[in-house]
Amino acid sequence: MSGVIDIRGVEYSYPDGRKVLNGVDLAIAAGERVAILGPNGGGKTTLALHLNGILQPHAGTITVSGVPVAEEHYREVRRMVGLVFQDTNDQLFMPTVREDVAFGPMNLGLTDEALDQRVDAALEVVSGAEFADRPPHHLSGGERRRAALATVLSMEPEVLVLDEPTSGLDLAARRELILTLADLPMTQLVITHDLPLALELCPRSVIMNGGRLVADVTTGDLLEDLDLLAENRLELPYGFDRSTDHPGL
Amino acid sequence: MGAGHSHALYVHEHSVVHRMAPQAKLVAALGMVVSIAITPREAVWAFGFYAAVIAGLTGVSRIRPGFLAVRLLAVAPFVLFALFIPFIATGETTEVLGITVSVDGLWGTWNILAKALLGASVSILLTATTEIPDIIRGLSILRVPALFISITTFMIRYLELIADELGRMRVAMTARGYDPRWISQARPIASSAGALFVRSYERGERVHAAMLARGFTGEMPMPSTEAIDRSQCAGVLMLVVLFAGTAIVALVAT
Numbered sequence: 078m079s080g081v082i083d084i085r086g087v088e089y090s091y092p093d094g095r096k097v098l099n100g101v102d103l104a105i106a107a108g109e110r111v112a113i114l115g116p117n118g119g120g121k122t123t124l125a126l127h128l129n130g131i132l133q134p135h136a137g138t139i140t141v142s143g144v145p146v147a148e149e150h151y152r153e154v155r156r157m158v159g160l161v162f163q164d165t166n167d168q169l170f171m172p173t174v175r176e177d178v179a180f181g182p183m184n185l186g187l188t189d190e191a192l193d194q195r196v197d198a199a200l201e202v203v204s205g206a207e208f209a210d211r212p213p214h215h216l217s218g219g220e221r222r223r224a225a226l227a228t229v230l231s232m233e234p235e236v237l238v239l240d241e242p243t244s245g246l247d248l249a250a251r252r253e254l255i256l257t258l259a260d261l262p263m264t265q266l267v268i269t270h271d272l273p274l275a276l277e278l279c280p281r282s283v284i285m286n287g288g289r290l291v292a293d294v295t296t297g298d299l300l301e302d303l304d305l306l307a308e309n310r311l312e313l314p315y316g317f318d319r320s321t322d323h324p325g326l
Numbered sequence: 327m328g329a330g331h332s333h334a335l336y337v338h339e340h341s342v343v344h345r346m347a348p349q350a351k352l353v354a355a356l357g358m359v360v361s362i363a364i365t366p367r368e369a370v371w372a373f374g375f376y377a378a379v380i381a382g383l384t385g386v387s388r389i390r391p392g393f394l395a396v397r398l399l400a401v402a403p404f405v406l407f408a409l410f411i412p413f414i415a416t417g418e419t420t421e422v423l424g425i426t427v428s429v430d431g432l433w434g435t436w437n438i439l440a441k442a443l444l445g446a447s448v449s450i451l452l453t454a455t456t457e458i459p460d461i462i463r464g465l466s467i468l469r470v471p472a473l474f475i476s477i478t479t480f481m482i483r484y485l486e487l488i489a490d491e492l493g494r495m496r497v498a499m500t501a502r503g504y505d506p507r508w509i510s511q512a513r514p515i516a517s518s519a520g521a522l523f524v525r526s527y528e529r530g531e532r533v534h535a536a537m538l539a540r541g542f543t544g545e546m547p548m549p550s551t552e553a554i555d556r557s558q559c560a561g562v563l564m565l566v567v568l569f570a571g572t573a574i575v576a577l578v579a580t
């Protein structure tokens with residue numbers, strides 16, 4: 078059951094009283110890749126923060142690989158769910174990338190060789206050896222995004238949650254990231270506005286709007302449904318053509 | 327800021343000093359600064375000696391004298407104040423260029439000038455030859471409390487970001503016609519300081535969330551420490567003894 082996510086009736090209001098999640102139900106199978114789409118303010122980031130207990134639902138339950146996301150299981154849940162934040166400056170807080178990648182495994186109690194192996198393996202996945210010893214604020218946007226990914230891969234998570242992973246990337250960096258993610262075997266939740274990315278990576282898409290899921294469809298069907306897209310402020314890039322841009326799909 | 331340089335004060339070179347263990351350099355720098363600080367101001371020869379050793383170290387580190395001079399300007403505001411002391415101090419007076427000044431005040435100026443410039447030179451040499459992550463590692467090897475090191479680490483990591491944010495806010499204000507030349511226009515500065523604080527605070531919350539997400543439980547994990555070799559110990563010991571010895575001789579002699 079590793080990598081299975083089960084979200085039932087989750088509601089959440091921020092301390093200022095604003096209700097942001099209005100009963101979210103979502104079941105995701107092990108190894109599945111699902112895109113979470115929807116307009117700004119739809120509650121996508123808020124939902125992501127629930128998946129490893131940064132925020133606690135006011136109603137409803139969440140389990141990951143059968144483990145309830147609750148205080149007594151935070152340690153386990155945070156090992157299983159890797160969260161890549163939208164702003165890499167929030168994610169990378171150590172003086173060098175290597176130390177940042179080591180931060181998670183060190184919290185898990187790894188030391189010495191076991192630690193080094195974890196760190197090197199995670200850096201290898203993102204081709205990050207060349208910037209491992211540099212400080213995060215001197216990296217390019219693409220390098221920083223790969224570094225941020227490595228900091229959660231070093232936890233060997235069963236679920237990867239990525240919040241707008243391609244925002245701020247140039248086309249080449251975006252391409253590299255897509256190829257890296259496509260190779261990863263774990264369950265992936267990809268929050269994005271990038272519809273071509275959703276089509277390429279995720280067979281299934283859900284749309285969040287006003288704090289609830291308003292659609293749960295195959296990504297292929299979604300891109301045909303121009304009304305559904307328009308209702309949720311989603312738009313394909315100008316001139317985008319499924320048949321030529323993604324001949325494999 | 328070129329590729330690979332970790333901070334503006336660092337000079338990428340491959341000297342002996344660059345290669346020294348950071349904890350060794352930290353001890354040496356601390357020893358030198360303390361010695362300089364306790365040296366009595368009348369021991370002019372001692373300050374001459376310190377200056378000569380620091381100049382030598384600068385050469386060995388392959389740091390250009392110009393670099394050192396520019397960085398020394400950072401202490402200018404403090405030194406400026408020292409220049410007024412001879413005019414405001416009381417007691418025995420003397421004439422310099424036809425102006426009556428206090429003798430004690432002149433010594434005061436000299437004391438601040440010499441110590442500030444020498445002390446700052448040592449710090450500049452340290453940061454020019456040591457990358458910040460290494461300084462932090464050095465501090466932890468020297469058993470500086472973990473909390474202090476975490477705070478320092480975050481300060482260094484986010485200082486540049488906050489400065490950046492401030493810069494962007496200033497540009498945004500200037501782009502809309504703001505020209506902070508008149509005191510009546512100070513308000514936007516004050517309120518932008520407030521906005522900057524809120525932004526920094528929110529950043530802190532998000533960074534904390536990112537730390538929790540990776541299993542942070544409130545204690546910063548520290549890497550295991552490595553030993554340093556004997557020749558470096560000897561070098562550091564020599565520097566510290568040289569400076570401390572000079573300071574003690576100066577103290578006894580005056």
Ligand SMILES: Nc1ncnc2c1ncn2[C@@H]1O[C@H](COP(=O)(O)OP(=O)(O)O)[C@@H](O)[C@H]1O
Nearest residue numbers: 091093095097116117118119120121122123124
């Ligand atoms: N820390 C917070 N405090 C109060 N309201 C917030 C906070 N973070 C987000 N919100 C509000 O919650 C709503 C959903 O935000 P978010 O989950 O970030 O949406 P999305 O990621 O889909 O753009 C927005 O209206 C936003 O203003």
Ligand SMILES: [Mg+2]
Nearest residue numbers: 121122163240
């Ligand atoms: Mg968001």
